[in-house]
Amino acid sequence: MVRKPQPPQILCVVGARPNFMKIAPIMRGLNHPQTGLSGKLVHTGQHYDAAMKTTFFEQLHIPQPDIDLEVGSGTHATQTADIMKRFEPVLDEQRPHAVLVVGDVNSTIACALVAVKKGIPVIHVEAGLRSGDRTMPEEINRVLTDQISELLFTTEKSAADNLLREGVDSDRIHFAGNVMIDTLRYNLAQAIPAMTTTSGLKKNGSRLDLSNGYGLLTLHRPANVDHPEVLQNLLSALVDISRDIPLIFPVHPRTRQRIIDAGLEPMIASSALYMTGPLGYLEMLGMMKDARLVLTDSGGIQEETTALGIPCVTLRENTERPITVEQGTNTIVGNDPRAIHACVADILSTGGKSGCIPELWDGQAAERIVETIALWSNGSL
Template identity: 45%
Template sequence: MKITIVAGARPNFMKISPIIRAIEKLQTPKSQISYRLIHTGQHYDANLSDTFFEELQIPQPNKNLNIKSGSQAEQTAGIMIAFEEELIENRPDFVLVVGDVTSTMACAITAKKASISLIHVEAGIRSGDLTMPEEINRMVTDSITDYFFTTSDIATQNLIKAGHSKENVFFVGNVMIDTLLQNLNRIKKPAFWDDFDLAPNQYYLLTIHRPSNVDEVNSFIELLMEISAHVEEMPIVFPVHPRTQQILLETKKDFPNFHFVEPQGYLSFIYLLKNSKAILTDSGGITEEASILDVPCITFRSTTERPETCDLGTNVLVGNDKKKISEAFQKLKNNQWEKVKNIPLWDGKASERIVEQLLRINYG
């Protein structure tokens, strides 16, 4: 049983790490399961790529397609051309893609056109927002997938309602949480912690990168000023995405309580998240980690593809609504934030369930 595993961008690396670990754990002469790891190169900055391979102990890729930057169309085309060559040279029984980045969709299409069975991990999640490139990637990938592995019952039902066979949809849990729980004892204080006099529960952690929040400079700066007003004097640690850094350079506004830092490796970022008073974000995956760590999470989006983080976790959607933002910060100040409840199968064993199911699919 030969599986080609695809990773291309930062969110992918956290998802493939426990899957690879589960495959290696279950490798026996009887199972005859092997994998080939392909890095598309979609994220090629060392802070967004290389660091994660080192920290999460992911083996070096069998091949890096080295696609790098470009428009969505350019990246998609480049990945498809290079991945097609890879599949011709090293044809697997299955191609496994994770998440919802450009690499996910591009490699999914290429695999199906080569008549190779397609596995999608984190299938079925939907935000309902077609302005998000990720939503289009999810929909296209799921429309041609053969075997679906979901993080929640809601995602499972989304796929069944779309007409996919129940027999090919497997609710296994969340591989991101596998990675989180496997590495909690390894998280490390970032180098700037003492320089900024940071202390547990005495700072906010901010991540903003979505085009809807950062591409229009005036509205982006207005959002940062709104956040600054509500946190008062408390520090805000802001690991700045490269595309966001460029936008910040275009403004001369001063944010005295902000600490702008480089993108963090996984172990340092989780340390910052775990010890923060709250995470302020527009990410999807971070809302999952915040929920399991029971850290309050304010999300600057009006929709989410992970509703369980709102229903059972610590996540609250505020969009750019000043009233909702104000109410969320008031709840924080009054210590009225909801605690995390049990989220089914987010127990650190999702990857084991995936690999065991794949063995059943292949060998019966």
């Protein structure tokens, strides 16, 4: 009996919450019977919360990881090193055709380094994004991963300019679109309404009233939360803004600890700034979809709000996603309270930037990625 040859195996890596949204449509595409490929999933455990992990995998219809490295948290050096040590035996056992990494977290660069040193090609999805700020650990991860990748899939055309400027061969660069938007479009009809998610929120005995709209806030970047004075100034401005429109604040565990350490809980408690725990994907999607505006320092949320047409106020000095400013609904204000106030006031009075949907943010990026990988794997590219 002649054994049927096994399809080329692509070992896909996730490590942190933003990776899940990016990998979901890729895994569906790789394991479609007509692609001639096979996808296996490795979860490094870089961000680990048992309840949230289960929620994300169930909501996004991601198969349970074939391999879980269970690395956990740590400093950048410790975490990166631990991932590398645990990932190497996986490659020796699996012997994949390629390793696919997404985004810019520590898992991305750690697994890419191990793969390339063992002669296994690396595929980087969301390549070429640059903020120009090398004090951001993510910027270092992006630059280094792109330099050692065989196939680089970009979300916007300016990313290719960045890669070419850094010496990446044009034959390795492929403009595919944005897999984050694939996931958003795929799940939009199932988004959980904000009224449902916030039904239990109360302050001083009164329930949160969303009848006149609300803003959504996320905050986790070290530049904003690791310095008590900066964090206090930011939260003071946001408390002021909450007098005009209630703000719902799903709090990252690290940010919550910084707020506690800085003694800022009483200031928040007396305001219309409502803190919640971290939200699942469908809950967060519903919160964004129904918001009058979103204030954030997250890169992915800048993209999602542009796709949804929701005004976004980015609490950073720069962005690696310039298309969200040039074409989308995003405005960069930094962490200056006056700039934040002015931008929010404009949105509340005029509705803010309308923006447009960038090219190839059409929900079919993963299909283009998988098609290109299939051509590359059989030597047709």
